[in-house]
Amino acid sequence: MTTSNVQIINVAKSLLEHNDLAAALNREHFTQTNVLAVNVIASPGAGKTSLISKTIEILQNKASIGVIEGDIAGSIDTEKVLAAGAQDAVQINTGGNCHLEAGMVKQALERLNLDQLDIIFVENVGNLICPNHWALGEHIKLCLASSAEGSDKPIKYPDIFAASDVIVLNKIDLIEFVDFDRDFFYESVRALNTSAPIFEISCRTGEGLVEWADWILEQHKGL
Amino acid sequence: MTTSNVQIINVAKSLLEHNDLAAALNREHFTQTNVLAVNVIASPGAGKTSLISKTIEILQNKASIGVIEGDIAGSIDTEKVLAAGAQDAVQINTGGNCHLEAGMVKQALERLNLDQLDIIFVENVGNLICPNHWALGEHIKLCLASSAEGSDKPIKYPDIFAASDVIVLNKIDLIEFVDFDRDFFYESVRALNTSAPIFEISCRTGEGLVEWADWILEQHKGL
Numbered sequence: 001m002t003t004s005n006v007q008i009i010n011v012a013k014s015l016l017e018h019n020d021l022a023a024a025l026n027r028e029h030f031t032q033t034n035v036l037a038v039n040v041i042a043s044p045g046a047g048k049t050s051l052i053s054k055t056i057e058i059l060q061n062k063a064s065i066g067v068i069e070g071d072i073a074g075s076i077d078t079e080k081v082l083a084a085g086a087q088d089a090v091q092i093n094t095g096g097n098c099h100l101e102a103g104m105v106k107q108a109l110e111r112l113n114l115d116q117l118d119i120i121f122v123e124n125v126g127n128l129i130c131p132n133h134w135a136l137g138e139h140i141k142l143c144l145a146s147s148a149e150g151s152d153k154p155i156k157y158p159d160i161f162a163a164s165d166v167i168v169l170n171k172i173d174l175i176e177f178v179d180f181d182r183d184f185f186y187e188s189v190r191a192l193n194t195s196a197p198i199f200e201i202s203c204r205t206g207e208g209l210v211e212w213a214d215w216i217l218e219q220h221k222g223l
Numbered sequence: 224m225t226t227s228n229v230q231i232i233n234v235a236k237s238l239l240e241h242n243d244l245a246a247a248l249n250r251e252h253f254t255q256t257n258v259l260a261v262n263v264i265a266s267p268g269a270g271k272t273s274l275i276s277k278t279i280e281i282l283q284n285k286a287s288i289g290v291i292e293g294d295i296a297g298s299i300d301t302e303k304v305l306a307a308g309a310q311d312a313v314q315i316n317t318g319g320n321c322h323l324e325a326g327m328v329k330q331a332l333e334r335l336n337l338d339q340l341d342i343i344f345v346e347n348v349g350n351l352i353c354p355n356h357w358a359l360g361e362h363i364k365l366c367l368a369s370s371a372e373g374s375d376k377p378i379k380y381p382d383i384f385a386a387s388d389v390i391v392l393n394k395i396d397l398i399e400f401v402d403f404d405r406d407f408f409y410e411s412v413r414a415l416n417t418s419a420p421i422f423e424i425s426c427r428t429g430e431g432l433v434e435w436a437d438w439i440l441e442q443h444k445g446l
Contacts, residue, residue, distance in 0.1 A: 149268020
């Protein structure tokens with residue numbers, strides 16, 4: 001087993017270096033065309049598509065938004081964000097792969113007209129672990145958590161909370177019905193990440209979404 | 224990139240074959256000692272630890288239950304299941320790995336006295352994708368979903384729903400507060416998996432837990 005392990009570590013390292021290079025090129029492409037790129041990472045069902053759709057609706061007269069949807073299978077999320085008013089959207093089916101890679105995003109970018117866009121949300125595959133290892137060329141890494149998942153997620157999945165530029169806590173309308181210790185959540189996040197802003201939202205009730213949308217718009221202006 | 228991809232596929236295949244062999248030995252070990260092994264797979268925050276803890280409480284006079292806890296970091300789940308009355312529990316920290324492997328379970332088994340146990344729950348890392356590729360030697364692969372994740376999870380993560388021997392839908396007390404289409408969920412599951420029983424439960428209210436616990440106890444008797 002040892003020999004095989006060493007092999008896969010080396011190959012994985014080589015693949016990650018290759019990915020980082022592709023990500024750097026994507027990022028240059030985004031920056032040169034003045035498009036803010038946001039890598040949206042969360043567990044399955046935390047509300048990634050809902051967050052993107054609601055942001056598109058709120059910013060419909062202020063920013064032109066494109067979406068790259070990463071899923072193992074299906075295209076229902078792309079249909080949803082287009083219905084919400086996305087300027088353009090591309091679906092990537094990873095065929096079983098548990099995360100997006102920079103090369104996949106590069107291929108998607110060939111099908112998008114960046115000159116017409118201000119912000120691109122890249123919705124990663126629903127997974128709190130693997131996507132964190134694969135840079136896509138984003139300016140902002142967003143970690144989306146749901147109150148229904150419980151307040152211990154930062155403790156149990158520390159890497160993504162530590163690495164994120166912004167943390168969004170969704171489904172706060174459910175807090176009264178679940179076991180969620182808000183103080184514990186904030187303390188755990190701050191032990192890992194002292195600087196990322198934390199937004200509390202509910203895509204269902206709309207609470208907190210305007211503040212979040214204002215912030216992401218400011219990030220685009222600051223590019 | 225092509226060459227590297229071919230390399231990693233070959234190495235991964237070799238690792239998976241190695242894992243399958245280790246899993247077969249684990250399974251033989253479980254079966255010979257008359258211990259039912261259950262591989263619990265779910266997204267982060269779906270309620271794996273709660274399901275295991277509640278099952279232990281309900282079966283406290285009927286079955287002796289051990290737990291192998293897989294987490295990237297921390298040991299709070301092991302503390303929880305021991306507090307719930309687990310006969311024994313071992314924590315595996317994967318150090319970033321997104322799934323458990325058969326070799327990790329083998330190491331954990333060396334620290335458990337199987338002769339004293341009837342059922343072992345192996346709580347996998349919170350991830351709906353990667354654990355599905357790595358057999359652990361379980362008799363039963365359990366897919367746990369939460370109503371708060373939405374009813375489209377079978378469509379978006381088809382492999383795990385197709386491969387599971389039993390599907391448990393948790394947090395049904397939240398259905399009235401979230402967008403969950405029960406008919407769509409069942410139709411999607413049945414399109415992938417015609418035979419796995421589906422249990423609806425709420426670890427918070429206790430609904431459905433006795434029926435589930437009776438079923439798992441029957442599976443042990445049928446070993």
